[in-house]
Amino acid sequence: MKHLKAVNKYFWKYRWRFLLGLVFIILSNYFRILTPQVTGYVVNSVESQLRDSLNHRDSAAAARQPATSSGRAAMPPAKAKAPSAASTNAKDTANYDILVRKFISSMDVHNAAFSTKIVICGITLLVLALISGGFLFLMRQTIIVMSRHIEYDQKNEIYAHYQQLDANFYKTHSTGDLMSRMAEDVSRVRMFTGPAVMYLANLLVTIGFSLFFMLRKDALLSFYVLTPLPILAITIYYVNTIIHKRSEHIQALLSNLTTNAQESYSGIRVIKSFVQEKAMLRFFSRNSEEYRKNAVNLAKVEAIYFPAMGLMIGLSTLLTIMIGGLYVIYGRHNTDIGTITEFVIYITMLTFPVSAIGWVASMVQRASASQKRLNEFLETVPAIRNAPDARKMPLEGNISFQGVDFTYPNTGIHALADFNLEIRKGEKVVIIGRTGSGKTTIAQLLLRMYDPDKGRVLIDGTDLRELNLQDLRRQISYVPQDVFLFSDTVSGNIQFGLDHTDEDKVRVAARYASVDKEIDGFAERYETMIGERGVTLSGGQKQRISIARGLIKDPEIIVFDDCLSAVDAKTEKEILGNLYQYLQHKTAIIITHRIFSLFDFDRIVVLEEGRIVETGTHQELIALNGYYTYLYEQQQAENSPA
Template sequence: MTKDRSILTDYVREHWYYYLLAVALIIASNIAQAALPRVLGQFTDALLAGGIRYDMIVRYSLILAAIGIAYNVLFGAGQFSVMRLGRKFEFAMRQSLFRKFSTLSEHYFSRQGTGKLLSSMTNDVTSVRESISNGVTMTTNAIFLFLSCVVMMLLSHIPLHLIVICIVPMIAIPFLVVYFGPRIRKRSMNVQESLAVMTDSAEEQLRGIRVTKTFAIEPTARERFGSTVDQIKDNQLHLVRMSSLFQAAVPFLGALSLVISLLYGGYLAIQGNITIGNFIALTLYLRIMSGPLQQIGNVINMMQRSGASLDRVNRLLGEQPDIQDNENAQPLAASPDLELKQLSFTYPGSERPALQDINLHITSGQTLGIVGKTGSGKTTLVKLLLRIYDPPAGTVLLGGTDVRDISIHSLRSRIAYVPQDGFLFSTTIRDNIAFSDRSIPLEKVENHARQAMIYEPIVRFPDQFDTRLGERGVTLSGGQRQRTSLARGLAKTGPILILDDSMSAVDAVTETGILANLVQERKQRTTLIISHRISAVKQADRIIVLDEGRIVEQGTHQQLLEQRGIYASMYQLQEEGLYYE
């Protein structure tokens, strides 16, 4: 077993005793099934000899009934045990994948489609589960039923040379596996990749269905999705052709063995070299053995397909987050100052710096306003502070400690961040606001809703704070979603509050009311307000203006107006009601 199978081998090693019990039950059922042709052969010989009595018929009937009951009970118990273990493995693997996704950095998700990750959690995990459930059952059944049949044929005094001649065609099976196995695996990998692309496309099309309908381009959307389905069809057909050839070849070898037994075994029976009962037993044994041969084909197909899926899952589980805690990471200080020293940063894969030579010191409890054009680096500052991306060493400090030396959990749990497009989950409004701490009492949830001026719209819903939101909060308007997200940020305790253009979808009157409500909140925490609107930042203790990643102006609102620079131009345009990016 190779190293990339560690997740599977670890699970089997942990539950080896249950697997051993399941395999033992299946083996016992195989032995019981293999005894059936021998008993029938003995019964046939007794009938032909003419010395059978009624009590012997009853005895043989009871023996056959006992064999049938034993086989079904033992095999059923063994199969149930294996299936149960497979389901537990499926659950554990999906939990492991979700835990892994929760540790990966934003840069990873910017490179991977959500649909591809969902495909791994569904299609790939299911494929692996089927391999360890059906694969164990079929492999055990195939090997030990085959061996049990050979042993029983020898015990039935069927000549050894006849047994060998009949099973010779089966020797070709390993050669078929060597030829077909890698080809099936490669085609299976292509199928899984195309399924991931299709899932990604479906997820994107469904999320954008409202835009599609608005622009009346449903035929174009269907065509785009249809191309991914066509790719799956082509890859599936390539896989089916190869699998069908393999699955047809294996039973053919079993049929060939049966033909040999009829020709040569029948000849020996006519010559009197074997009894009719032995001939019937031989035929039944070869018929039973054809089942394991078919199962071997299914198992090889299944293993090759699940091997491709397991490779994909192992690659995901092997991904390492770009952002990790240092060995000596420490918690964030209670009320830290924020300091930026010669901060310059360029996104991976970009040649143009997002930030250049940023120097800034914000005392704990101060409010900093950040304005600038789109792409000037405002949100990049936040991403570096939260370690969504790692800043250069020694450039971003909280409480005098490099953020790279602060534990990620401590850092992010102590910073309340409200983005412009705050994601709302399809649960209740209360759960969304109390997202950081579900134990927050309803009174506090209501208070934060009032601060964000979303309380009145919420209580007009029939279920009020227990109203369930649709996907991504579609039940609410754009402004209501933003204010609900703001209430969620306010409900999160911590020394730092960041509002990243989080009132862009609300009107000026509502924005003014929210800012007035936040006066007391801002006194208790260091607050960063990022906005295109001057009205959102003009009461800040200090304001910086970013342009092309540099701080080009800073001061209070009045000081910046007197400088008659970018800030003053923005203020003038907005006072005149003109749009400014």
């Protein structure tokens, strides 16, 4: 239960709706609890009427008997005088609710006929049922609707927190697990904030009202008929302990299953190309079978609840009729048939609330297990976040890496070692090197996806850790090597980074990225829907749309991370020509493993194992006849015809 304290803030937020729901629960049960009392009065009235009828019939029969030998009529045996209806009602109704007492008094004052009295009581029971049902409807409209509001708020909170978490978090947690926590776990918590709370409050109020009037009516009989309930409580406690442990394990299995399915859907093309459908199905079936077995075992444990409830409630009803009947037969404790009727109705009213104890306890235990999983992420503090005094400032484009040393925390790969680089405003710098030499890490540090272990990264003389994180990234365009397109239109993907829609800018950016002609050839042009992750486009088209998305922001700093690997030589030359024009007064970093000899870069930086091994212009590096010359000659050999 301690984990569910995290949702108390939502109860406070919707406290008036919650309190109003509790009022409706009390009113609904209050009018329901009047029904047994009115019914008991009706049964006693019927019994009294029958007794009077029998006495009248016996008297009439005795009067019709022939005279005895002495000439006088035979006298019936002496009988105890039956109590009057008024005295009986006064005795029976003394412990009733004040409204029921006033109702009965009004009936007696008007001295209504027996048939009229029965009709009025029947109508009264119907009215009580309608009033109780009306408040029951309002109860659900307040508490269940409140739980939906809480679910909405909680999902928004989780989604917002997910977006604040750093890049390393997403490298160490699967997407399927994140989705499972937001969907399944939040849904289970909603069952606590709505149905569980509602049924628990209803349970307490129903039991409270029932026990109050049962004890006022006959404390000893109440004790006998309620004896099975402590046994029920012990059973619930024992079963709930088992349910709690198994619920946590099942949620973890469900998360694994969701992750397995998500990865299969995302990688379906790889699965099909390697003909691994059966292997993936076996893997999924194995995980699904483990989840099924655990879920079935949990269902078997939960199945103990309802038979146990039925048994205990049945015993209570049986004890009510048996002990109450004995009291009536032997005339003890002033018990009458109306009292037995009332107690049977009380026990019947307690059937659902008491049987719901197990259901409510199960929902609470599952919600606690789910909230624990949610708290694990909600309590995770992002490693990359704004400093308390983080400031915003317009970036001009002067970049400085000073003694930067960085190791990836999740893999231990030492990406950069004592890295120093100065880039002045408006310079075009290409960073070249083999795969794994640390090129992409430079872009990640510049965007502050990570902070360096040692050293500093500065823009315009200010450490990135002193700048507002969102403002920093808003002023830098980044075109990653692993292109990601959303399931949206072409236009929507290109203007993803804009605050406002601007179709003219979309077309200009597409032209600079040399993808405008192909977009015009699509069926719906810029309104053509792109499949998930851009599956409907070729690799080159995806890269160029990604480039257009970076260019449309028109920033002072732009970083291209190996973003031309999927385009042909002709298109590459065209894009570079457009970029040369576009980047005239901007600071640009082009990260690549290929050499663009046609682009007049201000400087070329050659990386090897996280260190700068050479730097200079193309001509200067060729003249050095070093590592850059080796890479250039190797690339020329690969491009030359056989």
